[in-house]
Amino acid sequence: MPGLEDLYREIILDHYRTPRNRGELEPPAIKADGHNPLCGDDITVYLDLDTSAGTGDDAVIRDIKIGGQGCSISQSSASMMSQAMLGKSVGDVNARIRRFKTLMGIEGLDEIESDADIDLGDLEALQGVVKFPVRIKCAVLSWNTLAQALTQAE
Amino acid sequence: MAFDQDAINEQFPILSREIDGAPLVYLDSGNTSQKPRRVIDAMSSFMENTYAPINRSSYRLAGEATDAYEQGRIAIARLVNASSPDEVVFTKNATESMNLIAMAWGRANLDKGDVVVLTEMEHHANIVPWMMLVQERGIQIRWVPLTADGQLDLTDIDTILDGAKVFSFTAMSNVLGTITPITLLCNKARAAGALAVVDACQFVPHNVTDVQSWNADLVAFSSHKMCGPSGIGMLWGRMEILDAMPPFLGGGNMIDTVTFDGFTTAPVPAKFEAGTPPIVEAVGLAAAVEFLESVGMANIRQHEMDLSRYTLDTLNERFGDDITIYGPANVEQRGGVFSFAFRDLHPHDVSQVLDERNVCVRAGHHCAKPLMKTLGVNATTRASVYLYNTTDDIDALADALDSATDIFGF
Numbered sequence: 001m002p003g004l005e006d007l008y009r010e011i012i013l014d015h016y017r018t019p020r021n022r023g024e025l026e027p028p029a030i031k032a033d034g035h036n037p038l039c040g041d042d043i044t045v046y047l048d049l050d051t052s053a054g055t056g057d058d059a060v061i062r063d064i065k066i067g068g069q070g071c072s073i074s075q076s077s078a079s080m081m082s083q084a085m086l087g088k089s090v091g092d093v094n095a096r097i098r099r100f101k102t103l104m105g106i107e108g109l110d111e112i113e114s115d116a117d118i119d120l121g122d123l124e125a126l127q128g129v130v131k132f133p134v135r136i137k138c139a140v141l142s143w144n145t146l147a148q149a150l151t152q153a154e
Numbered sequence: 155m156a157f158d159q160d161a162i163n164e165q166f167p168i169l170s171r172e173i174d175g176a177p178l179v180y181l182d183s184g185n186t187s188q189k190p191r192r193v194i195d196a197m198s199s200f201m202e203n204t205y206a207p208i209n210r211s212s213y214r215l216a217g218e219a220t221d222a223y224e225q226g227r228i229a230i231a232r233l234v235n236a237s238s239p240d241e242v243v244f245t246k247n248a249t250e251s252m253n254l255i256a257m258a259w260g261r262a263n264l265d266k267g268d269v270v271v272l273t274e275m276e277h278h279a280n281i282v283p284w285m286m287l288v289q290e291r292g293i294q295i296r297w298v299p300l301t302a303d304g305q306l307d308l309t310d311i312d313t314i315l316d317g318a319k320v321f322s323f324t325a326m327s328n329v330l331g332t333i334t335p336i337t338l339l340c341n342k343a344r345a346a347g348a349l350a351v352v353d354a355c356q357f358v359p360h361n362v363t364d365v366q367s368w369n370a371d372l373v374a375f376s377s378h379k380m381c382g383p384s385g386i387g388m389l390w391g392r393m394e395i396l397d398a399m400p401p402f403l404g405g406g407n408m409i410d411t412v413t414f415d416g417f418t419t420a421p422v423p424a425k426f427e428a429g430t431p432p433i434v435e436a437v438g439l440a441a442a443v444e445f446l447e448s449v450g451m452a453n454i455r456q457h458e459m460d461l462s463r464y465t466l467d468t469l470n471e472r473f474g475d476d477i478t479i480y481g482p483a484n485v486e487q488r489g490g491v492f493s494f495a496f497r498d499l500h501p502h503d504v505s506q507v508l509d510e511r512n513v514c515v516r517a518g519h520h521c522a523k524p525l526m527k528t529l530g531v532n533a534t535t536r537a538s539v540y541l542y543n544t545t546d547d548i549d550a551l552a553d554a555l556d557s558a559t560d561i562f563g564f
Contacts (some may be wrong), residue, residue, distance in 0.1 A: 040519035040532045069532055071502035
């Protein structure tokens with residue numbers, strides 16, 4: 001059995017204890033709710049998109065806030081995700097969502113070759129989750145919710 | 155009969171399994187129970203020697219298989235003191251039994267504005283089927299609230315039941331462990347002219363059950379929580395209620411005759427058993443009932459009350475304000491199901507740390523999301539015991555909880 005130290009890396013516990021970008025954004029910011037029906041956890045992602053430089057893939061994430069509650073894995077994943085996405089274009093964000101899901105061992109994505117070069121930074125600490133398959137859903141909850149928010153923006 | 159712990163535990167092969175060189179500490183029997191050797195053997199032996207269709211073919215083997223299947227029904231009738239085995243209907247699980255009630259009885263008897271009364275501590279299986287009738291028929295649901303210590307608040311029960319068509323409640327909460335005053339509630343339901351439905355899924359495996367003395371109309375429970383196999387559940391009903399109900403699923407076995415113009419139904423219980431039923435599972439279930447009877451349901455209840463007292467005392471003494479155990483503190487009023495909050499740790503993280511020491515518990519909403527809202531939490535960690543659990547298992551749980559502090563540093 002893989003050790004708990006593979007799962008509960010210090011950077012993960014740090015984001016769990018001190019989550020970044022917690023809060024809400026008022027409309028017209030986009031709001032998307034995600035649920036894990038197995039455990040009852042919920043995550044809300046608020047997105048403020050800057051479309052002054054372009055729309056679609058060229059829109060930029062001006063602000064992002066995270067609400068809801070969950071375990072250390074879902075909360076730290078959401079916190080690190082929010083940090084990594086701030087200031088990125090929607091195109092870059094979508095590439096990072098694909099990259100992260102690949103990191104989590106989720107197959108069947110139409111991953112683009114250039115995605116493999118993306119450095120997810122602190123988020124790479126979450127790759128230990130793959131050794132604990134029941135926790136993968138926790139790690140990707142905020143990412144699916146972010147993807148849903150971007151779909152709402154279209 | 156004496157309760158011989160070693161003799162009981164020797165009958166469960168899985169309890170001698172080790173993971174990573176350490177023994178299994180199974181504290182998730184409220185979810186599903188482990189299986190004794192005689193259940194496993196009865197099912198293999200039946201498949202090796204006797205397996206054939208039931209109720210259909212006239213050769214001797216099929217007759218033997220039919221008899222074996224019916225032994226399951228006879229055993230269940232004996233276990234819950236039904237007045238006849240014909241009052242026992244086999245389903246897929248207790249959830250299907252609840253759906254059968256809502257869809258067959260409900261569709262025949264409930265219309266727009268009719269009231270179904272539930273309690274705030276119900277499992278989704280006793281909520282969602284009725285909510286489906288809210289969507290389909292426009293019926294209304296009223297909720298019996300809870301007291302601060304997780305019992306039913308019966309202050310306004312007569313008002314809540316006034317004019318209700320159904321009162322459907324749990325005999326024992328799968329989250330709080332609370333045992334409800336079943337007979338009182340059935341009497342109140344029937345006095346109000348409501349159908350008395352009991353979700354006895356958590357109760358039957360752990361207690362002496364007497365559906366007749368309860369004065370219930372319909373009772374749902376399952377095999378897999380009482381040492382029997384998964385894949386078979388039970389609905390007991392008073393014959394006049396079952397007899398008046400339309401069928402639920404249509405198909406083979408449930409008909410009297412079918413013509414180009416229509417069909418007539420078989421008598422109860424076949425009326426509710428469309429298609430090939432869980433035959434092997436009924437055989438395993440009969441063996442499970444015989445096993446439980448050999449130990450004695452009253453002895454099992456006593457063992458679990460003793461273990462519950464030990465669990466509450468141990469966890470409260472060792473962790474004090476760091477642990478909140480939901481539900482009644484009095485073991486006379488509860489079964490061996492312990493949902494708790496531990497420090498500020500999320501239940502998923504608690505169960506992950508416990509799993510490191512092979513301690514198996516459930517973390518989540520336990521299919522009771524409305525109750526989670528009443529408790530003001532998203533999820534809890536739940537340890538639940540059965541006849542094979544001992545004080546050693548509870549000590550292992552407490553030791554493992556201690557180790558969670560080291561990792562998270564709260």
